[in-house]
Amino acid sequence: MALKELSSLEKCLGLKKPNKYSTQGEKKVPVLQNNQGSALVGLVTIASHLVCEAQRTELLGDSAEQRAVVQQWLEYRVTRLDGCSKDEVKVILKELNQYLEDKVYMAGNCFTLADALMYYGIHHIVMELAVEEKERYLNVTRWFDHIQHYPGVRHHLPPVVVLRNRVYPSSQH
């Protein structure tokens, strides 16, 4: 799963030569064997490394503050979102929905790695949402729809249909 995601990220970043990854442990943590000897371990570490390789460091945030916010959501993705339980999914959707209420992107005013990895990580959840749930988490859905249509992001994942009109009265929730 994480490997597919990394290869999509490579394409998204415009890296020509695909890297070879392996995984380690029960949780299948991705490992990147690079030429400099030591291996890189962990999705966030590897993804950040790829961004630097592609010389797109703006995707990690364009100021110290933004970089911290990006890091924080990357961590949220791998600690909270990955492998979360059924009940936890609702908490996460609720938190993200509140967070995204006044935001277009996860961090700052432009697309960052946090958007990409959060999108890859939450895709299977949004995919399963019923129309009514998509509306309950309207801000997440809006952000999600935006990111899945962001040029070059989607790759290995099927698009999720998002209705353009609201079908449920908002007062219900």
Add this chain to the structure above:
Amino acid sequence: MKLFVSEGNPHCVKVLVVLELTGVKCDVQLVNHEDKVVPFLNRPVLPVLLLPSGQHLFSPNAICQYLFEVGGKEASNSSSQFLEWEATELQPVLIQALHMVALQGKTHDAGLVLKGSLSWLEQCLSKRRTQFLTAETVTVADIVLWAAFYPILADPGFSADLGELQLVRDWFERVGLIPACVRASQKVLQGKGLESLKNFLKKQPTPHTQRKDSQPSTNAIETEDLDPAMTEEEIEATAQAWCKGLPDCPDAPQRQHPILPQEGKRNVLVTSALPYVNNVPHLGNIIGCVLSADVFARYGRLRGWNLLYVCGTDEYGTATENKAREEGLTPREICDKYHTVHSAIYKWFQIDFDYFGRTTTDRQTEISQNIFWRLHERGFLLEDTVEQLRCERCQRFLADRFVEGVCPHCRYPEARGDQCDKCGRLINAVELKEPQCKVCGQTPVIRTSKHLFLDLPKLEGDLEQWLERSLSSGDWTPNAKHITHSWIRDGLKPRCITRDLQWGTPVPHPDYREKVFYVWFDAPIGYLSITANYTSQWEKWWKNPQQVELYNFMAKDNVPFHSVVFPCSLLGAQDNYTLVNHLIATEYLNYEDTKFSKSRGVGVFGDMAKDTGIVSDVWRFYLLYMRPEGQDSAFCWADMALKNNSELLNNLGNFINRAGMFVSKFFEGCVPEIVLREEDKCLIAQVCWELKQYIQLLDKVRIRDALKCILNISRHGNQYIQVNEPWKKIKGGDNDRQRAGTVTAVSVNMACLLSVLLEPYMPTVSVTIRAQLQAPACCGSAMLAADGCFLRSLSTGHRIGTVSPLFQKLGSEQIEALRKRFGGQQPEEATHAGEVPIGTASSTAPKATATAEPATNASVSAADPQRATQLAAAVSEQGDKVRALKAQKADKSVITVEVNKLLELKKELALTEGKNPEPSPQKGKKK
């Protein structure tokens, strides 16, 4: 900038160390564990750094990284790797270890839990020759890891276990000597070590010994139902009841027509709104009335109620006359033709009517005229002359839908003679601004004509009395209550019940010989006359409110006719009529992100569903799953495929098939012996709880919600099989084999229960499962009796039949092809978010499939006949101008300019017409 920390919270150690180490200026505020600092997070989280921009950082590691960066030290790849490891791998085991040591005193166990992480760190250190983790100086990685380990490694009871991990111990001591570390740990733990963490740890959710496997992504958040909290006694009782098996019960009696009310039984009369004959019903119509009523009727029969379900086509009215003229047939021929179409569609959808009739019968005339006379005799009819629009060219009065114009209330340009689609208000045709004959486009004139009115204000008192009783004792959907209340609140006015038409029930009064009843008066009487065509003893149902409970199913636009107008007719007739007890109204169903439209070919209509290759049961399932219950919903192809593949195939079908296959493959087709363990009893209790939910919900006609219970049961079943792995155990020793047998037998009995619960929703699938399991016929009535009880219907030794898969996957290509096929020619512009009223007994309410969409886009002025007329005029004018210029042999450049103008106008006209959903009568004029 402000840092929020709390005492005794181990996560705060690292940020305080880093803050001091980097010397970044920042206020530190001490708060309680429970203080919610970050507004968007559900649980209180600390530490939190409030950034100058007003954003919150709530991840301790991100805070540390940020402080380091502001302090002038960039993070490297390798330190970020340590941070990721700390967050994803170390923290989960660490919090568990802290729990064990501080709250449970299990120092040894904690050592085991941490062993892996510590030796990993030892390895990392052994590969390096530097003083610290990534460099010769302290980096953010050292602080984060040190602070994470500190509370536990510094605990005197624990240090012994560090034993061979020499490098870790050295590194730990080296970092610990940094003054910032000393002070920060003192501040948070106050020298009390683990003791100080107790309060914090108690507030945290108990960590799991094993990290729970993530749920398979499907249905990760399916239900909101709280799991039942059951006591051990309850579980035991449920299990015992289950073990007893089926009571001796006679086979369910066959239905014997005619069904009549019986003394001492629950006598339920179910009607669904009569579909208007001249339209092929679309999916919305189907789910809105006939299908919903069918599920409820099937459920009621299973529950052993004495139930009659009637419906039929509504055939009188102007729309039929229109259609007849269009197709060159008589109205009667049109009705015959379309009645057959309707019957075929409902048959395909397996709508199990006890009788499906029609309104154009002698009984209809008889009963309507009887009610009319009774109302007349009792003085509930008023006479008045009415101003009516008449088209001189067509030589007729323009009732209802024969006239269009601008709405006097909201100025919507395409309001019809009886109602405005935009604001929903009822209109008197003469109030329309700029009226036009729909047939020829001519402006009609106002003429007077004498008509009869039902005196609703006079009946209002009786109505309110009855409503109060019915609303409080029956199950009315909230929208039905709401709509009814708002009608009463607005005050009732006399309503005209006669019309200047031919195709209708003739008014028997000699002064009104040329007139017929207005459909809204006439159509609901169809329920009575259709029943009368079913049995001559119809009055046992319809004049028997003491014994009969009446359920009306409809879409919400039809509510006022069933809750106010028709009851007034019946109350006024004073003939002990049965009035509605439970009024069940659905909301609207949309199609993809637009609306159903026959003329544009958008959406799936009843007669096309079977050509999709998707079986009727799957259609039923998805429509019911999406039933606009309480809220509007939308039909979406991709979603249909998803629900089919995830719910039917992977959940429900998978479980039932596996249960059956295990019996066939491992136990020669005979249900094995059962030795229940505690976990089996819990499962049985859980299933039983879902069954009771199912019954409670369906008793209240919450059809969509009850379907979720079925899916929950099979989800429990799948989990049960997954955990117990009977396919492995069958290869083991005697104990394992016995276990495999128990699991299989419990599962196959659950499958049997599912076949029963599925019957109202997916009748064919239900029959197939029962045949595969050779289930006893009476198991359904036994388990659904009273408030429901899960019983062991397939006893040990019961032989099942041949098991085969129940569902097929819907592929994405197949679905995409269907989506395109039924997508119509969608305009390039954003589709309008229109809605379609569904399931209407259309003569009593707007037939919206063929009505125009709201003109939300003024610049394109979609489907605006007036704009089209203007444009057509402009085109012809411009054409004349060009011809004149050419005739004068004018300068070529001048002609080109004018020709371009003409082309622009033509393009605009085409656009306007292209979006017009109705074959516009204006078209003829343009030529």
